[in-house]
Amino acid sequence: MVKFNNTVSSREKISCGVPQGSVLGPLLFLIYMNDIHKCSEILSFILFADDTNVFYSDTNVKSLNQVLNNELIKVTEWLQANKLTLNIKKTQVILFKAKNKKIKEPLILRINGEEIKQVSSTKFLGINIDSKLNWKQHIAYIQNKISKITGILCKTRHYVSLKVLRMLYYALIYPYLHYGNIIWANTYQSSLDPLIKLQKKIIRIISFAGYKDHTLLIFKKLSILPFHQINEEKTALFMFRYFNKMLPATFDPFFTLNRDFHNHYTRSSTKIHITYVRTNYNKHSIKYRGSQVWNNLPTAVKTTKSIYIFKKKIKRYLLNE
Numbered sequence: 001m002v003k004f005n006n007t008v009s010s011r012e013k014i015s016c017g018v019p020q021g022s023v024l025g026p027l028l029f030l031i032y033m034n035d036i037h038k039c040s041e042i043l044s045f046i047l048f049a050d051d052t053n054v055f056y057s058d059t060n061v062k063s064l065n066q067v068l069n070n071e072l073i074k075v076t077e078w079l080q081a082n083k084l085t086l087n088i089k090k091t092q093v094i095l096f097k098a099k100n101k102k103i104k105e106p107l108i109l110r111i112n113g114e115e116i117k118q119v120s121s122t123k124f125l126g127i128n129i130d131s132k133l134n135w136k137q138h139i140a141y142i143q144n145k146i147s148k149i150t151g152i153l154c155k156t157r158h159y160v161s162l163k164v165l166r167m168l169y170y171a172l173i174y175p176y177l178h179y180g181n182i183i184w185a186n187t188y189q190s191s192l193d194p195l196i197k198l199q200k201k202i203i204r205i206i207s208f209a210g211y212k213d214h215t216l217l218i219f220k221k222l223s224i225l226p227f228h229q230i231n232e233e234k235t236a237l238f239m240f241r242y243f244n245k246m247l248p249a250t251f252d253p254f255f256t257l258n259r260d261f262h263n264h265y266t267r268s269s270t271k272i273h274i275t276y277v278r279t280n281y282n283k284h285s286i287k288y289r290g291s292q293v294w295n296n297l298p299t300a301v302k303t304t305k306s307i308y309i310f311k312k313k314i315k316r317y318l319l320n321e
Helices: 025-033 061-081 136-156 162-178 189-207 216-222 227-243 249-254 286-296 307-319
Strands: 044-048 051-055 121-124 127-130
Touching: 127 136, 136 162, 136 189, 162 189, 162 227, 189 216, 189 227, 227 286, 227 307, 249 286
Parallel strands: none
Antiparallel strands: 044 051, 121 127
C-alpha cells in the first residue's frame, strides 16, 4: 500500500521479494540474503547489501576450476530455492596471483552453463582492485577525478575566501585521498608520486603560491595533512580501533606486543613486535605498516581513550612532526 498526502492506494499482497523504496526494505533484504554463506562450507563470502563476493584459494588452477565450479552449483541452487536471479552480465571473476607466476591453463567458471567473464581488474566498494594488487588502476582513477576538480578550483579561487577554498578541498578532493587509504596507499612510492604532486599543486592553487614554492609551511598554515601523513593518520586510527576493541574479531591475531615474547620489562615491552618480512608485498600490508606507525607514536597519543580526542591529537602530532 502507498499513501501520499491524504490519498491511499489499494492493498496488494507481496508473496515474494522485498518492497522497493520501503523503510524496512533494506533490513528485510539483508535478512533475506544473510544465510547465503551456508550453502558452501568451502567458499568465503563477503556481503554488502546486494553486492556478494566469493573467495577461494588454491595452489593450482586445475584444482581451482574443479572446486569452484562444484561450489557454484551449490550457490545456484541456493539462489533458485530463494527465487533469486543472478545477473551473469554483471558477474565477474578475477584471478589473484604473484607477478611472475605462470598459469598453464585458463580459469573457466560457469553458472547455469554460462561462462563468467574473467577480468584483470574490478571495482569493489568504490576501490579498483587489480589482479596483481599494485593499485595502479585505482591511483590512476583518483588522479583523473582530482585533475578535473583542479580546474574548478583555479577558476573559483578568485571569487571566494581562503576559508571557502579549504572547505572545497575537504568536500571535493580529500574524500578521494582518504577513502580506503590504508589499503591502496601502502604501495610503491613511484606509484604514489602522481597523487603527491597533484595534491601539492592544489595546495599552491588554494594559497595563491608560486609554481615552485615549497608546500610544507602551506600545509601547516592550512592545517591540511600531506598525502603520506594522511596514510599515517588513517593507519594510526586503524591501530587505535584495534587496541580499543573496535574492530571485528578477524583482526584479533594481527598484532603481538613485545612483552609477550619475554618476561623481563624493557622500554620496548609495550611496543608491537615486528616480524621480519622479506617481500615488498608483506611490507605494504597493514600488519607491518600498522606496527611501524603505532610504535613511532608518542605514548601521550597512544594512551588516549576517546577516538574523538585521538583524531585531534594524531592530526596535531603529524602537523607538528
